[in-house]
Amino acid sequence: MKGLRGVLSSVRLPALSILVALLVGGLVIMFSDLEVLAMIPNNPIGALGEGIGRVGAAYSALLRGAFGNPERIVEAIASGDPVELARAARPITESLLKSIPLMFVGLGVSVAFRSGEFNIGGEGQFLMGGLGATTFAIVLGGAGLPAPIVIFGTVLAGAIFGAAWGFIPGFLKVRAGSSEVITTIMLNYIASLFVFFLLSNWTLIQREDGTQPISKALADYVVIPGILPIPELRLHLGFLVALAAAVAVSWFLFRTTRGFELRTAGLNLAAARYAGMGASSSIVAAMAISGALAGMGGAFEVTGTIKQFSTVVSGGVGFTAIAIALVGGTRPSGVVATALVFGALRNGGGLMGLETSIPIDLLFFIQALVIMFIAAPNLTARIIRLPFRRKSKEAVA
Amino acid sequence: MSLRLELREITKQFPGVLANDRVSIQVERGKVLGLLGENGAGKSTLMNILSGIYKPDSGTIIVDGEQRVFRDPAEAIEAGIGMVHQHFMLVPVFDVVESVALGAETATGPLGTFDRAAARAKIVELSKRYGLSVDPDAKIESLPVGVRQRVEILKALYRKSDVLVLDEPSAVLTPQETEELFGIIRGLASAGTSVIFITHKLHEVLEVADTITVLRRGKVVGSVKPKEADPEQLAEMMVGREVQLTVDRGQAKVGSVTLSLKGVTVLNQAGEVAVANVDLQIRAGEIVAIAGVQGNGQTELVEAVTGLRPVDSGEMTLNGESLVGASPRKISDAGVAHIPEDRSRDGMVKGMTVAENLMLNSYHRKPFSSGVTLNRSAIEAAAEKIVKDFDVRTPSIHTDIASLSGGNQQKVIVGREFSRTVSLVVAAQPTRGLDVGSIEYIHKRLVEQRDAGAAVLIVSTELDEVLALGDRIAVMFEGQIVGVLDAKDATRERVGLLMGGAAV
Numbered sequence: 001m002k003g004l005r006g007v008l009s010s011v012r013l014p015a016l017s018i019l020v021a022l023l024v025g026g027l028v029i030m031f032s033d034l035e036v037l038a039m040i041p042n043n044p045i046g047a048l049g050e051g052i053g054r055v056g057a058a059y060s061a062l063l064r065g066a067f068g069n070p071e072r073i074v075e076a077i078a079s080g081d082p083v084e085l086a087r088a089a090r091p092i093t094e095s096l097l098k099s100i101p102l103m104f105v106g107l108g109v110s111v112a113f114r115s116g117e118f119n120i121g122g123e124g125q126f127l128m129g130g131l132g133a134t135t136f137a138i139v140l141g142g143a144g145l146p147a148p149i150v151i152f153g154t155v156l157a158g159a160i161f162g163a164a165w166g167f168i169p170g171f172l173k174v175r176a177g178s179s180e181v182i183t184t185i186m187l188n189y190i191a192s193l194f195v196f197f198l199l200s201n202w203t204l205i206q207r208e209d210g211t212q213p214i215s216k217a218l219a220d221y222v223v224i225p226g227i228l229p230i231p232e233l234r235l236h237l238g239f240l241v242a243l244a245a246a247v248a249v250s251w252f253l254f255r256t257t258r259g260f261e262l263r264t265a266g267l268n269l270a271a272a273r274y275a276g277m278g279a280s281s282s283i284v285a286a287m288a289i290s291g292a293l294a295g296m297g298g299a300f301e302v303t304g305t306i307k308q309f310s311t312v313v314s315g316g317v318g319f320t321a322i323a324i325a326l327v328g329g330t331r332p333s334g335v336v337a338t339a340l341v342f343g344a345l346r347n348g349g350g351l352m353g354l355e356t357s358i359p360i361d362l363l364f365f366i367q368a369l370v371i372m373f374i375a376a377p378n379l380t381a382r383i384i385r386l387p388f389r390r391k392s393k394e395a396v397a
Numbered sequence: 398m399s400l401r402l403e404l405r406e407i408t409k410q411f412p413g414v415l416a417n418d419r420v421s422i423q424v425e426r427g428k429v430l431g432l433l434g435e436n437g438a439g440k441s442t443l444m445n446i447l448s449g450i451y452k453p454d455s456g457t458i459i460v461d462g463e464q465r466v467f468r469d470p471a472e473a474i475e476a477g478i479g480m481v482h483q484h485f486m487l488v489p490v491f492d493v494v495e496s497v498a499l500g501a502e503t504a505t506g507p508l509g510t511f512d513r514a515a516a517r518a519k520i521v522e523l524s525k526r527y528g529l530s531v532d533p534d535a536k537i538e539s540l541p542v543g544v545r546q547r548v549e550i551l552k553a554l555y556r557k558s559d560v561l562v563l564d565e566p567s568a569v570l571t572p573q574e575t576e577e578l579f580g581i582i583r584g585l586a587s588a589g590t591s592v593i594f595i596t597h598k599l600h601e602v603l604e605v606a607d608t609i610t611v612l613r614r615g616k617v618v619g620s621v622k623p624k625e626a627d628p629e630q631l632a633e634m635m636v637g638r639e640v641q642l643t644v645d646r647g648q649a650k651v652g653s654v655t656l657s658l659k660g661v662t663v664l665n666q667a668g669e670v671a672v673a674n675v676d677l678q679i680r681a682g683e684i685v686a687i688a689g690v691q692g693n694g695q696t697e698l699v700e701a702v703t704g705l706r707p708v709d710s711g712e713m714t715l716n717g718e719s720l721v722g723a724s725p726r727k728i729s730d731a732g733v734a735h736i737p738e739d740r741s742r743d744g745m746v747k748g749m750t751v752a753e754n755l756m757l758n759s760y761h762r763k764p765f766s767s768g769v770t771l772n773r774s775a776i777e778a779a780a781e782k783i784v785k786d787f788d789v790r791t792p793s794i795h796t797d798i799a800s801l802s803g804g805n806q807q808k809v810i811v812g813r814e815f816s817r818t819v820s821l822v823v824a825a826q827p828t829r830g831l832d833v834g835s836i837e838y839i840h841k842r843l844v845e846q847r848d849a850g851a852a853v854l855i856v857s858t859e860l861d862e863v864l865a866l867g868d869r870i871a872v873m874f875e876g877q878i879v880g881v882l883d884a885k886d887a888t889r890e891r892v893g894l895l896m897g898g899a900a901v
Contacts, residue, residue, distance in 0.1 A: 257760060271746045274735070276704075276724060277726075
């Protein structure tokens with residue numbers, strides 16, 4: 001509806017930000033390499049070449065880790081062996097797999113953003129979702145119910161647990177005026193420690209040997225089914241549900257009465273009051289929905305991808321999701337696209353770490369830069385424009 | 398007679414707008430130049446260039462016959478140009494001496510401390526010389542607005558300004574305070590100070606200026622002497638076409654009481670009494686206009702009537718039904734239209750489309766909502782109709798309302814509120830910041846509502862508007878209604894005195 005130009009203009013800043021962040025990340029790789037630094041005094045040109053080489057190796061590994069080895073893919077296509085082809089494509093499916101939790105939590109953060117709430121509690125809501133799903137998978141699985149019912153029940157439980165964890169800060173804000181920024185951060189700690197406590201003490205879900213805060217491994221038949229025909233490819237139903245959730249969120253925000261109220265409250269609370277909307281219920285609803293989405297993300301991560309629950313399953317997803325929501329412009333389509341990119345980066349980071357000993361932390365650094373550049377569009381525009389200034393002047397002349 | 402200051406062929410381009418197009422003005426020593434123009438005519442841009450905030454794309458500034466380039470405001474001040482902004486730049490907790498000397502302090506003693514005594518003596522001397530009576534030791538926050546303005550003028554004089562630029566100085570003043578200001582301006586001029594007086598009010602330039610220069614859409618339309626000009630001619634120069642200065646309206650056909658307030662008391666945000674024991678009745682088919690200087694309880698009164706602020710005590714009924722404790726939605730659904738005082742804050746949602754803004758208080762009703770989902774085609778059809786009926790100039794109903802002009806934004810609000818049958822219209826500052834064409838239009842629509850049988854409550858700080866529209870005029874002062882006059886008895890002077898708190 002917006003036309004190609006509209007889409008291009010909304011993609012430009014995020015794309016530029018990611019690009020600039022990768023460039024700056026490259027500089028960091030270059031200047032944090034001790035060998036390169038040692039070369040600089042005697043042979044600066046050589047150091048530069050060596051540095052660029054290192055960056056190239058790192059980013060090449062990153063890309064191969066994320067999208068597969070092109071040679072191997074070509075060979076697989078030539079051989080025509082479907083199993084070999086699938087294996088060559090495995091990095092791509094792993095990238096998609098990594099994007100699932102990012103999509104769910106990113107969508108959740110976006111719904112909250114749209115209603116003017118800054119939900120920093122994705123981490124806690126994700127963990128609570130994982131807890132709910134694990135508990136129900138063990139209980140329902142033990143009761144011998146049919147698999148589809150168990151799976152539906154576990155995901156629903158995850159959503160409800162997450163929703164409850166989002167409802168609390170929303171309710172506190174409306175009733176007591178407490179800032180959701182503070183309460184969601186605090187609830188992250190509470191969720192993390194609560195989960196730790198249960199995993200250490202509750203024999204129902206705790207692993208049998210009972211020393212570490214890890215849950216029982218989930219039985220095969222309560223696990224979210226895969227959607228690709230080859231077992232090595234782990235991509236599961238959660239991916240399709242995440243895409244469906246994006247469509248549902250978009251429908252909710254832009255097509256429903258409640259979504260209209262929520263967006264109005266987010267853009268201008270005074271006008272929402274003036275228009276007679278119950279702004280309080282919008283805030284609570286948005287936070288609960290936000291939590292439910294994060295909780296579903298936790299459910300799919302635990303019962304689909306990892307198949308075992310522990311306190312580390314979230315791995316900072318709640319914070320990365322804030323970046324994803326911002327980069328995606330809090331639009332569901334933008335969130336999906338950004339989550340795919342970030343999922344690919346995370347997946348590729350593994351191979352980069354193996355091949356070049358550059359820690360995956362660099363990717364968090366790049367993520368942080370992306371947020372910075374999105375938040376400071378003028379800075380990004382300036383960095384991008386500087387090298388091309390002469391060219392653009394000529395174009396004008 | 399010598400030229401103190403001249404701007405020659407000043408041009409300033411902003412993205413999409415030619416704010417100043419070869420504008421030339423001349424200011425003589427000891428004379429008052431009235432700079433007349435609508436909002437957006439380029440007055441503020443020109444003054445920002447003069448005071449060194451903007452740099453012109455082309456053109457020259459000539460001070461005392463010498464060409465000058467101001468690289469920053471300090472250089473303009475050094476050349477003797479002093480600005481008094483519409484929104485005062487004072488520190489509330491400072492006293493007058495501190496506020497005036499701030500940034501231009503003289504140091505004394507070994508530690509270079511602020512020489513308060515010297516500053517105070519200079520300020521006392523200045524205020525005596527120019528008749529700017531101010532208590533030098535009073536805290537700014539304790540001073541009425543009119544006196545704060547004098548402090549701003551003192552600030553400029555303290556910096557040895559002899560070209561004083563006053564930007565819409567009467568916006569915050571009562572008519573009497575405005576008269577006092579004119580006295581001060583005349584005094585300054587006769588002592589040799591040049592004054593540039595920026596305004597959109599015709600009678601003010603006619604009264605105080607020696608020369609009137611009219612700006613329209615970034616260009617100088619012409620310069621006239623007040624003696625040779627009349628309001629109609631100036632209005633036409635300003636707007637570019639013939640303008641009706643009075644609102645055409647017949648006799649009010651008054652019906653039964655629609656809104657009734659008895660002993661209504663309302664508290665402000667800080668819990669202080671903002672509206673004190675107000676009695677007011679508005680009948681169907683009449684316009685009651687509330688006059689008053691900003692901040693005398695009008696805002697709180699309007700918020701109480703529309704349900705946005707609780708009534709602390711008293712009775713408030715609409716067609717006999719109590720409104721006390723009713724939610725904004727209930728009041729709106731009972732047939733109350735509300736044009737809010739702060740358009741941007743309350744009346745619209747920037748970032749949403751014109752169509753969405755038009756639905757802001759009816760989106761939940763059939764046919765726009767099924768209860769769960771929005772009916773887009775019904776919303777779009779209704780929006781198209783309102784845009785057409787109310788002559789909203791917008792590229793499309795899907796345009797972000799933020800990109801519309803103020804006049805068109807207000808038309809969206811008026812269209813939204815008046816596109817249904819209402820029994821009470823509450824309009825607060827309905828034409829603030831709008832161009833003359835939009836003002837005429839909004840006034841016409843308000844009178845139409847009256848003639849259609851609605852009770853209309855207008856709150857305005859523009860005395861002209863109150864006098865032009867009100868069938869009855871109520872004046873608010875310090876939270877109370879200090880007088881209600883019939884239109885035929887309401888003169889500028891009587892209303893002005895009441896606005897200042899004098900008993901009539």
